Amino acid sequence: MDSKDFLAEVIQIPGISGYEDAVADRVSGIFKDYCDDVKIDRFFNVYGKKSSGTGENRPKIMLAAHMDEIGLMVKDIDDDGFITFTNIGGVDQRILLSQEVIVHGKETLLGVIGAKPPHLQQGGEADDAVKMKDMAIDVAMPAEKVKELVTIGDVITFKSPLVSMQGSFVNGKSLDDRAGVAVMLETMKELDRLNFCADVYFVATVQEEVGTKGAIISAYNITPDVGIAIDVTHGDTPDASKDDTVSMTKGPAIAMGPNMHQRLTNRMIEIAKEYNIDYQVEVEPGPTGTDARSIQISKSGVPTLLMEIPLRYMHTTVETLNMDTVKDAARILALFIASLKEGWQEWLTY
Incomplete structure (x- = not known):
């Protein structure tokens, strides 16, 4: 399924925080086309699992993007x-x-x-x-x-359907963070073209907008070796400081700060550079307010990264997204996952 078609469909499905059952049902149906196993938990988090490689030392990698809406x-x-x-x-x-x-x-x-x-x-x-x-x-x-x-x-x-704008831009409601779920969908497709050795869990989480509750539950269930949250960040607008925004045309933003694992973050940046994929770096000095903060402190702690998709007019009915950034983010994520081969545990230590 094309990610733009995916967004056009799923943003029309109601999924307010705590009431995500309808959108969870549809997202799980789409995940089944790309994952080995899909399930929905009692809180309506959707889990899609893709496994590849052999042996007991495959990393468990959790990707999380929330599907609930305001x-x-x-x-x-x-x-x-x-x-x-x-x-x-x-x-x-x-x-x-x-x-x-x-x-x-x-x-x-x-x-x-x-x-x-x-x-x-x-x-x-x-x-x-x-x-x-x-x-x-x-x-x-x-x-x-x-x-x-x-x-x-x-x-x-x-009531705000997806609208195509000039070039690769679209706008509509609930792109925070169903754009992140679209990134996961594209990552699944990218992994089908790569050799990787991991158990990859794609989780469309619930209740992020009221306290990242779905990420707390799903990270506890999975106990991942590596967690990657995918969420939106503020795209540049003429009325906002450049210190608080990122460009809409220079790729996804890779977050750096105490909520994120330093060596894994640097590894992701190296991957983007190696494959000449556009990216930006955004400094996040606090706990980010995304699923990343809950994944990081799950159980005994999870090395966590945060991939951010620039979005204009967040929490409005005309949230604006560059679809090219969705694909760039997915390429970086898939190549990063594929890079964690034998000896991947070394990346978790400083």
């Missing part, structure tokens, strides 16, 4: 049928007004988050940002019907 949840339904809501994950409330949403009740209902038109605003209303608690979703139904179909606690996703 979204909304029904809080109440008023007497006119308007739905009030709260957020799950880091939703930027500035983007909410005028969004189309899908309410996942007994039926899926299309709704809009509207606002009082400027003609009816008074005083300084137009100068003040509307708070989430003051917004409501309109599904254009009588209150009685809305209450029949929608229950407090139902989840709400944004």
Whole structure:
């Protein structure tokens, strides 16, 4: 499956943190085309395993990218049928007004988050940002019907399909971090063309947006020798500091910092240089806030790396991605895995 087609399909499948069952089912079905064994755990983490080589000293390598997305949840339904809501994950409330949403009740209902038109605003209303608690979703139904179909606690996703832009750029919702899952898919395909000696676990994790819980669970289950988290980072925009962003056209970013294993990170950089694959280095002086932090401290500790995909407008409905970077990241990852041959344990020590 082409990674762009994969993203176009999976970003339309609801998978808000804690409610990933539908997207897990589809991702597992796709993984089965490229993996020797696929399973879903009770929290809906998806595990795809590819094994190659013989002997007892094959490394267990875990790749992790989260498939959960930010979204909304029904809080109440008023007497006119308007739905009030709260957020799950880091939703930027500035983007909410005028969004189309899908309410996942007994039926899926299309709704809009509207606002009082400027003609009816008074005083300084137009100068003040509307708070989430003051917004409501309109599904254009009588209150009685809305209450029949929608229950407090139902989840709400944004309606934002994948859009092709110029060249290799696309935009849409939930590319944080289903772009990372696409990288894993491309890595599976790259490994089919290489000789490697490892048990490679590809994990589409859950609940990253609410505390990397899926990575905690899956790393504990696998006990990998090496962990590689794949997540997004901030792509360059004119209103953001260059110190806080990376280029959208210079390849994936390889993170360096205390959350990442120094020798393995340097090895990955050497691989990118050896095969002339574009890459960038991003300094991450803290725990990164990604699945990498939870993998690193699982059980007695896991040597961990972090591959980052530049993404513009994170946590909005127009997250923008360069598909070329997805393929570059996958090539680096596959070649890195293939490079861990006999004596690979030496790379784990300083």
